[in-house]
Amino acid sequence: GLRNGDVVLTPSAYSPAHWASDFLARQFLKSECDTLLMIDDDMEFPPDALDRLRSNAASFEYDIVFALCTTREMPPVPVLLRLAENQPDDGRELYQRVTRFPLGRTIPVDVVGLAFTLIRRRVFEAMLAPGGPDASYFFTYGAGRETDDAPFCRQARRLGFALAVDTAVHIDHVAAIPLGWRHVQAQRVAR
Numbered sequence: 165g166l167r168n169g170d171v172v173l174t175p176s177a178y179s180p181a182h183w184a185s186d187f188l189a190r191q192f193l194k195s196e197c198d199t200l201l202m203i204d205d206d207m208e209f210p211p212d213a214l215d216r217l218r219s220n221a222a223s224f225e226y227d228i229v230f231a232l233c234t235t236r237e238m239p240p241v242p243v244l245l246r247l248a249e250n251q252p253d254d255g256r257e258l259y260q261r262v263t264r265f266p267l268g269r270t271i272p273v274d275v276v277g278l279a280f281t282l283i284r285r286r287v288f289e290a291m292l293a294p295g296g297p298d299a300s301y302f303f304t305y306g307a308g309r310e311t312d313d314a315p316f317c318r319q320a321r322r323l324g325f326a327l328a329v330d331t332a333v334h335i336d337h338v339a340a341i342p343l344g345w346r347h348v349q350a351q352r353v354a355r
Contacts, residue, residue: 165214230276
């Protein structure tokens with residue numbers, strides 16, 4: 165999936181996830197590239213996944229595009245999340261899973277994971293602190309059990325950026341075995 169002009173960044177090893185993500189974002193902003201691919205270390209993907217994710221014209225209108233992955237539990241569940249209808253008054257956000265969706269389409273969502281996600285440069289540039297990339301923190305943990313991807317997505321939406329999941333690109337979450345879309349399909353057939 166790599167093309168001429170692509171740059172492979174060296175990840176930050178032995179760091180909490182949000183520090184490693186921030187490190188990559190700051191390194192990315194020092195490059196001339198227009199899009200950053202974030203990949204979690206517990207993901208397995210086909211060799212053509214990046215090319216298909218970045219070549220899907222239906223995704224071009226979105227600023228952040230996530231490949232379809234599943235949770236790491238059994239049975240695995242696709243990760244497509246939208247804001248729940250009733251939101252608490254304390255500033256937190258509650259999400260609901262999208263359980264029915266068309267395959268092979270780009271679906272707008274309100275939050276994505278960072279498992280296999282393209283993020284446009286303009287998103288990070290809009291989030292820059294006055295001191296520039298080295299003074300900026302793009303990824304932080306939220307309240308309770310909220311991981312670093314939800315606050316990042318919330319900030320991106322507040323700044324007017326659009327998020328989506330490309331349901332044509334399937335990646336697996338590695339647990340004891342790689343869990344992915346084929347497991348979700350097998351359960352649907354078994355029912």
